[in-house]
Amino acid sequence: MSLEGEKFDLIYSAGIRELSPIFWTPVDVAAEAAKLLVTRAGTRVLDVGCGPGKFCLVGAQVTEGRFTGVEQRSALVAAATKAAADLQLSGTVDFLCANIMDVEFENYDAFYLFNPFEENMFEGHKIDAVVPLSIELFKRYTSHVAERLGVRPLGTRVVTYMGYADEIPACYTCESVLFNDDLKLWIKTREHDPALEALGLSASRSYRGSSGWQSPRRSDTKPP
Numbered sequence: 001m002s003l004e005g006e007k008f009d010l011i012y013s014a015g016i017r018e019l020s021p022i023f024w025t026p027v028d029v030a031a032e033a034a035k036l037l038v039t040r041a042g043t044r045v046l047d048v049g050c051g052p053g054k055f056c057l058v059g060a061q062v063t064e065g066r067f068t069g070v071e072q073r074s075a076l077v078a079a080a081t082k083a084a085a086d087l088q089l090s091g092t093v094d095f096l097c098a099n100i101m102d103v104e105f106e107n108y109d110a111f112y113l114f115n116p117f118e119e120n121m122f123e124g125h126k127i128d129a130v131v132p133l134s135i136e137l138f139k140r141y142t143s144h145v146a147e148r149l150g151v152r153p154l155g156t157r158v159v160t161y162m163g164y165a166d167e168i169p170a171c172y173t174c175e176s177v178l179f180n181d182d183l184k185l186w187i188k189t190r191e192h193d194p195a196l197e198a199l200g201l202s203a204s205r206s207y208r209g210s211s212g213w214q215s216p217r218r219s220d221t222k223p224p
């Protein structure tokens, strides 16, 4: 199967392909994200809200990592599982039909997030009507992921694509940016401090990426 964007999407049904430009990671972005996350053979990567599995399927083809996608919509999990079988990737990729609230973060070394909870924020911006969506759920899922990422070991890598990276706790530092600042690599560089997190500081909002000013919290840079 070709890794070119639109050709890759041919593995999916027309309905899933139509959602691709808005909801699924582009192939070139997925490949770079996977390379940022996989630091050794067998790195266990979790895609938080994997949709039809595009990031995991691309990542398994360009790295030696092991990819798991968790997705709350069963139809998307079925599409992802079928695509993995069609691509003969079932040994390095697997998909769970579950809510992120029920996933053990301890089982993974690295994490990928493409705006998983954004649908809860905007009326009219949704994949379908089969799951409940609300601002309350956005807050619950986002704070849960931030808390689970906060207690992962120092050196843990997270990549975010698009959005405000609200799930990234303040103990992570933005180490590199790609694709016009849309793709960000975060690494846990400080011990988790619940009191600091309670202030609501988001590392993401203080970092403007490669072309603008850089976060004063980055130890290697001076404030403007």
Ligand SMILES: C[S@@+](CC[C@H](N)C(=O)[O-])C[C@H]1O[C@@H](n2cnc3c(N)ncnc32)[C@H](O)[C@@H]1O
Pocket: 022, 023, 024, 025, 047, 048, 049, 050, 051, 052, 053, 054, 055, 070, 071, 072, 073, 076, 098, 099, 100, 101, 113, 114, 115, 116, 117, 127, 141
């Ligand atoms: C913007 S899509 C990204 C899909 C995929 N990660 C990618 O990059 O191609 C976000 C996905 O997260 C899923 N999702 C949202 N909230 C979730 C939750 N609480 N538990 C599991 N999946 C969730 C949605 O159903 C949707 O498929």
